[in-house]
Every structure is written in C-alpha cells, then in structure tokens.
Amino acid sequence: MIGSALEIYREQASVLISVAVIVFSITALAQLTLTGGPAVLLSLLGIATVVFYQGIVVELVGDIQNGRRDSSVGQLFRSVAPVVLPLIGLSILWDIAVAIGLSC
Numbered sequence: 001m002i003g004s005a006l007e008i009y010r011e012q013a014s015v016l017i018s019v020a021v022i023v024f025s026i027t028a029l030a031q032l033t034l035t036g037g038p039a040v041l042l043s044l045l046g047i048a049t050v051v052f053y054q055g056i057v058v059e060l061v062g063d064i065q066n067g068r069r070d071s072s073v074g075q076l077f078r079s080v081a082p083v084v085l086p087l088i089g090l091s092i093l094w095d096i097a098v099a100i101g102l103s104c
Contacts, residue, residue, distance in 0.1 A: 059076050
C-alpha cells in the first residue's frame with residue numbers, strides 16, 4: 001500500500017510540485033508583505049493553505065484510482081474550493097483534540 005502511494009507521488013510529482021508552489025506562494029507573499037503584522041492572520045492563512053493542498057492531494061489520488069488522471073490542475077483547485085472551510089474547521093478541531101490529548 002505504501003509502495004503504491006509512493007508510486008502515485010512519483011508519477012504525479014510535476015502536478016503536486018506545481019500545485020504546492022502555487023498554494024504555498026500565497027502564504028509566502030503574505031508573510032513578506034505583512035512583516036510584523038498580525039500573527040493570528042498569518043497562522044490562519046498557513047492552516048488554510050496546508051488544508052487546501054491536502055485536499056488537492058486527496059482529490060488527485062482519488063482521480064487516478066482508475067489508472068489515469070482525468071482532472072486538470074484547475075479542476076483540482078475547483079473541486080477542493082467548496083469543501084475547504086469544513087476541512088479547515090475539522091483541522092482546527094483535530095489540533096485542539098491533539099493538544100488536549102497531549103496535555104493529559
């Protein structure tokens with residue numbers, strides 16, 4: 001199972017890297033322009049971009065389960081956009097649960 005996942009990542013590296021550059025450039029630009037700015041805003045933006053990228057990776061893997069990729073990069077972005085807010089909320093709840101679990 002891990003071998004097939006690594007194979008998918010290797011075969012789709014160009015898509016994954018290009019999407020990562022696009023998504024994480026947003027956070028990098030915000031950090032450059034908001035130097036000394038609101039740390040909470042930058043943290044939330046960081047969470048959002050990581051969750052958005054993870055959603056794209058999940059969509060990509062789901063798309064190629066039939067043996068080939070049918071979605072373009074733009075379609076991958078559009079498929080994640082409607083669910084990004086619930087994913088961010090879930091990520092925040094997960095982080096809170098982990099923090100509580102680690103403090104016990």
